[in-house]
Amino acid sequence: MLYFFGAFIILLFLIFIDYYFGRIHHLKHVKKHSFPVRHSDITIFTSGPLLFEKMLADISEAQHHIHMLFYIFRNDEFGMKVLRLLEEKAKEGVRVRVLIDIVGSHRFPRRLMKEMSLKGVEIEYCHTPSFPFFFFHLQNRNHRKITVIDGKIGYLGGFNIGNEYIDLHQRLSPWRDCHVRFTGEGVWDLQLQFLTDWTEATWRGPEENERELYYPALAQGRVEHQFFAFEGDCWEDKVVEMISSAKRKIIIGSPYFIPSKRAFAAILDAVKLGVEVVLILPEMSDHPLIQEASYRFLRRLIRLNCCSVYRYREGFYHAKVFVIDDDICSVGTANFDNRSFYFNHELNSMFRDPGMVIEMLEIAEMDLSKSTKLTADMLRHRNFVGVLKELFAILLSPLL
Structure with missing residues (x-):
């Protein structure tokens, strides 16, 4: 028994060393992307x-190329429907990546x-874990x-490809998320981010003489916005x-609420200054221990008069939404958790357009009407198993 315990301690130490130095190495080599302010039309x-x-x-109307990047792409009924369409477009001579x-x-x-691939659809994995720092690379996902x-035409948001995302999952339906369709000059930046990730994963970038086909002339749209790419480095900031x-x-609004110390401290400081804080979280969970890891933060917030926590009850809430006053909102792929703060490669768009902010506020109000306000009593454990689950979740929270 002592031998196994010693081996377990050594394993934990090696994992810690792998993560610690892996993150240092990663931050030294992060590729900083600075996107300009754009104007696009959005839906x-x-x-x-x-x-x-x-x-x-x-996609059915595509003439030259189709580029798709997803964290989850399932080979289920819906996933195969998408692949069949991509196969048809490849037969027409459209480049599909x-x-x-x-x-x-x-x-x-x-x-x-x-x-x-034999049918003309190029599908590649990205972020394959490698040595050294295998454990860190295993956590460092492209989300x-x-x-x-x-x-x-460009799309960005929280939906992936799979049956659950079109409400074909028995428990998680309807799936409530947020995705944005862009037309106009903002599509240049979505293209740049995709091709950057594609080239990094495959070492095969587009030919220089094809640049005009991948970056065609685009008119300005009506909505001002700016993309921000994060690689486990700047989302917290x-x-x-x-x-x-x-x-x-x-x-x-976030499916997971496991804030970093700095992010949680910023919320507490805002509340002290009289800023009203509203959280929209899912009532159900799609991962074990995720909710238990949030309880210690939610208890503190519920005790504050200026903070309200709601649980969305009509399906699974997976949207990643941030609205500040009536001035700015953010939509994209980053969650309010440690994985998005310190590990995942994410992409969000920040909007300062009054019409966009109003629309997001209206969506939030609709979500709140389908939610239940959380109370301290709802977070009280009814048995010892609940206490153990929360303690275990706290231990694992840096990786949740």
Whole structure:
């Protein structure tokens, strides 16, 4: 018994060393992306069936290329429907590239990738764990969800490809998320991020003489926005910056609420200054221990008069939404948790357009009408098993 305990301690120590020095190495080599302020026309989708009806219609009209990057791409009924469409477009001569995270899409079979490659659909894994720092690389996921069609239409948000995202999951339906369709000059930046990730994963970038086909001339749209890419390095800074700028109200929607010390301290400071804070979280969970890891933070917030916590009860809430006063909102792929703060590669768009902010506030109000306000009593454990689960969740929270 002593031998196994000693081996376990050594293993934990090696994992810690791997993570610690792996993160240092990663931060030294992060590629900083600075995107300019853009103006695009946008459409917001909160329903998977409506989103993918439009996205697949856009894909059907593609003439030159289709680029897709997803954290999760399932080979289920819906996933195969998407692949069949991509296969048809490849037969028409359209260049099709699909990038999927090797951990998020670990069930996507390699044989299917080879089969699709023979049919003209290029599908590649990204972020394959490697030595040294294998454990850190295992956590360092590409969590972005980007689609670009002919360099003229772009999509970004929280939906992945799979049955649950079009409400075909028995327990998690309807799936409540947020995705944005872009037309206009902002599509250039979505294209740049996709091709950067594709080249990094495959070492195969587009030919220079094809640049105009991937970056066609685009007109300005009506909505001002700016993309921000995060690689486990700057999302925490951006969150603290936005929270600290609030004067009246902060709305945070996230499927997971496991804030870093700095982000949580920023929320507490805002509340002390009289800023109203509203959290929208899911009532159900799609991962074990995620909710238990949030309880210690939620208890403190519920005790504060200016903070309200709501649980969305009509399906699974997976949206990643940030609204500050009536001035700015953020939509994208980053959650309010340690994985997005310190590990994941994410992409968000910040909007300062009054019309966009109003629309997001209206969506938030609709979500709140389908939510239950959380009380301290609801977070009280009824048995010893609940206490143990929360303690275990706290221990694992740096990786949740």
